[in-house]
Amino acid sequence: MKGKVLFLVAGAAGYVLGARAGRERYEQISSVAARAWGNPKVQSTVNDLEGKATDVAKQAGAKAQEKVGAAAGSVAGTVRAKVGGSGEGEGGGGMVYDPASASGVASVDDSGATSADEPLGEQHHTRMPTD
Template sequence: MKGKIIFLAAGATGYVLGARAGRERYDQIASAVGRLWGNPKVQSRVGDLEDKAGDLAKQAGSLAQEKVGAAAGSVAGSVKDKFSGSGDSSTSSSSSSSDDSSDAPLGEQHHTRMPTD
């Protein structure tokens, strides 16, 4: 609560001081920021940082692509193993309980279980 009051007081103070300074002071600050941003040293540094960010983004994208590919391969292998089983799925499904629905199409594989007391 105390932090909110301090924040609101600081905001109100800034508003009052900004209103007193007026448009002329705003123009001075905007001009100074424009000169700073236009400085060749600043622009050189901005360019370096943009290049570095681009390189890091490419590396992250490549790493993510590798990990997704590996995970997809692993999942595909697991699914193939689950559905191919030991070769004869008709005997395993007929001898198992009604909870095994590996013979059903993918859209029909959910069960609703009711608690039994």
């Protein structure tokens, strides 16, 4: 609440001071800012900072991608262990992802054959109440 009041007071003070200064002062400030922005040294610095920011963003994206990949591998390993194996030659009747099946998961029997073509049985749909 204190922050909102401070923001409103600062905004009102800025408005009053700006109105008193008038259009001429605004034009002066605007032209000084435009000259400063157009300065070749300023533009050189801006371009350097843009390049550095791009490099940092690319490095951060690569690190995030590595971490997500490692986490996904870890989660997949944990799921395989809890479901009953990897489904690759263990004969444990595990589960594998099958985008062709309606549920996206096909069970694997001891011979390694999937049951994605079998019907899923009766489907129950729960309707969520709306506001």
